[in-house]
Amino acid sequence: MAHTEISTCVFCNQVKEGNRFYVEVKTKHFDDNKGGKYSAYLFYCNDCGIQIPELKKKNYINWQYIEEAIENIAKQIEGRNIRFISGLPRGGLIPAVMLSHKTGIPLLNDDSVYKIGEVLIVDEINDSGKTLSGYVGLGHPTATIHTKLSSVIQPTFYYEVVADDIWQVYPWENKN
Numbered sequence: 001m002a003h004t005e006i007s008t009c010v011f012c013n014q015v016k017e018g019n020r021f022y023v024e025v026k027t028k029h030f031d032d033n034k035g036g037k038y039s040a041y042l043f044y045c046n047d048c049g050i051q052i053p054e055l056k057k058k059n060y061i062n063w064q065y066i067e068e069a070i071e072n073i074a075k076q077i078e079g080r081n082i083r084f085i086s087g088l089p090r091g092g093l094i095p096a097v098m099l100s101h102k103t104g105i106p107l108l109n110d111d112s113v114y115k116i117g118e119v120l121i122v123d124e125i126n127d128s129g130k131t132l133s134g135y136v137g138l139g140h141p142t143a144t145i146h147t148k149l150s151s152v153i154q155p156t157f158y159y160e161v162v163a164d165d166i167w168q169v170y171p172w173e174n175k176n
Helices: 063-077 093-103 130-137
Strands: 002-006 021-031 037-045 057-060 084-087 119-126 142-147 157-161 166-169
Touching: 063 093, 063 142, 063 157, 084 093, 093 119, 093 142, 119 130, 130 142
Parallel strands: 037 157, 057 166, 084 119, 119 142, 142 157
Antiparallel strands: 002 021, 021 037
């Protein structure tokens, strides 16, 4: 079980440690139909024990999780007609490099990505779908570690569906 800090419990109004107190976070994982995962986060006040449904949280992802995600996506693209991998700056660069190393598919990061077919476009998260939609429109397959169901499009390959109200913080990002 993880713990996170917030300023006050809206139910019991407990305030501790310089206007900070801890809530307990329980995570439930579910499988989707594409071999990915879906996480649901439940928050409970440590003092009153009541679930806090409206709490927005940052989910800090570790490198082991990223390696599992890359392994999963590598298996999904195995046998597909993908000649190159390209990572979108900034969040997609590291997963693209990792996926290139894992699969042996060459990494391509220049403007020629628009002209060459069979290029897998990689990003860390498909949030609204606006970033990936231009590449999908050009016929490129896409891959992300996370996707949100509220997105206007879904990537061709992904590891996990995440809740819209949870901010994902990747290990290569600033933790603030």
